[in-house]
Amino acid sequence: MNESEINILKSRLIPIPQEIEFNDGQEYLLQNGCKVHLVVAVSDGVAEKVSSLFKSYWNVDISLALDESGVPGQMKDDAYQLAVTDGLLAIKAKGLSGVMNACKTLRQLAEVQRGTEKVAGYFIVPCVIKDEPAVEFRGIHLCIFPETKLWDIEKQIRLAAYHKFNYAVIESWGVFPFESHPEFGWQDRKLNRSELKRLIHLGRELGITLIPQFNLLGHATASRSVTGKHAILDVNPALQPLFEPDGWTWCISNPNVRRILTDLVLELHDFYEQPPFFHIGCDEADNIGTCRDCRCHELKSLVRDHICWFYGLFKQRGARVIMWHDMLIERGDKRWDGYTACGLPEHKLNELWKELPKEIIIADWQYGYKAGEDEAVTLWPTTEFFQNAGFNVMVCPWLNVEGIKSLGKLAARKELLGMLETTWHISHDNKHAIIYGVAPNAAWNPTAELPKWLSLRLAVALHNRQVGWDMGIKEYEKTGWNMEQVDPGHHPHQLV
Ligand SMILES: [Zn+2]
Secondary structure (H helix, E strand, O other), X not given: OOHHHHHHHHOOOOOOOOEEEEOOOOOEEEOOOOEEXXXXXXXXXXXXXXXXXXXXXXXXXXXXXEEOOOOOOOOOOOOEEEEEOOOOEEEEEOOHHHHHHHHHHHHHHOEEOOOOOOOOOEEEOOEEEXXXXXXXXXXXXXXXXXXXXXXXXXXXXXXXXXXXXXXXXXEEXXXXXXXXXXXXXXXXXXXXXXXXXXXXXXHHHHOOXXXXXXXXXXXXXXXXXXXXXXXXXXXXXXXXXXXXXXXXXXXXXOHHHHHHHHHHHHHHHHHOOOOOEEEOOOXXXXXXXXXXXXXXXXXHHHHHHHHHHHHHHHHHOOOEEEEEOHHHOEOOOHHHOOOOOOEOHHHOOOOHHHHOOOOOEEEEEOOOXXXXXXXXXXXXXXXXXXXXXOOEEEEEOXXXXXXXXXXXXXXXXXXXXXXXXXXXXXOOHHHHHHHHHHHHHHHHOOOOOOOOHHHHHHHHHHHHHHHHHHHOOXXXXXXXXXXXXXXXXXXXXXXX
16 A cells, blocks of 8 residues: 555544554455454443444444453553454454444544445455554533534534544533523523433443533623623523622622532532533633622632632532633733733732642643744643642643644643643634544644645544434534535524
């Protein structure tokens, strides 16, 4: 096989495996009775999963041999090895998650038989793959706005899982149907509980754990600030004492706030079936501590007690909290020039990090890429700062391609907990292939050379199509990554 052929095949894979070698010779035919040899250390559920995936991907019944010996002890949970020859397909992994990753790679590699009108079968080119993720936590951050369609969230969860993200943080913007306090969200824009529950279970089935987020400091409006909306106060002015006078942040000196937020976060965590993480937000808490009562307190101790309360609440449940980093460092501090820092000098929160439990995970969101940065010099000083302070840190890029790549490399090099790719209100349009093409590669295999942009985008398009097949999509608006193809805008539902 020549280099050009190898590049064609590699460009179909997102993320690109760490080691891959294609061989000449007869292809492995995906047909009834095809032989699959599975070597795992923990066999629970593995044989059933592989059989069902081969059935759903290629409609074949496999002949499976299960072997519970010979798995290298140092293999990571998500790692896998593949050896494909004309007569046998061998998968080696520790257990279910590695095996599922192997199957995802195989689906991307499999090509439909040529020369017929309709699908007559699929084949896989002989190859040997040894693959493992660069970091443990590979997350996608998804927002459910009142305008968001849940089928679109489902597509993104499926695509993220297909590209080997293993976590999806779900931030619902005033649309979660709280039972404990139904007034905390839009009255006429509540999500369907059973539909959301289905997505949580679907995620588990696909190998991606859904993590709830609730903003416990700023962003208390549960609405984008540029719209001036407030999901609670706009229709329920009686609840004003729970917020600072301008409504943007919670009034954290009010004991009722802690009581109600405790109910809300526990209800959310239970609804998501108690995943090992909970995201408490805490970014951009501008105008924090501005009411009469908060002004009389030292803000640092108020925020510390507030965060520590929720940290303790989740610790009791065996879960770790994730918080955005930006209020813990000060804007204007020379060390963070060109990087995101939202604490203000009057907040006096720049020493707060010393008093926070180090089990809190810092989500360091940096959406730019400072010109002149390269791998040879110290980069991303905020990340380094929090890591040196003793926190587990996740890098959180968004749309800047160079930034995503650089942060992926940083996460691997510094052995950070991982990456949380954000999407906010922009995950469609031309940006879709950045989020679902560039970011999964940066999180899994950041040093791999990406294929040409067009190839990458077409691979993302094919994978969207496969996800659509899985969902049984037939409607024009639900295909691809935008509802409309002329002036499609950022949202799948946006009609410009
Ligand atoms: Zn207050």
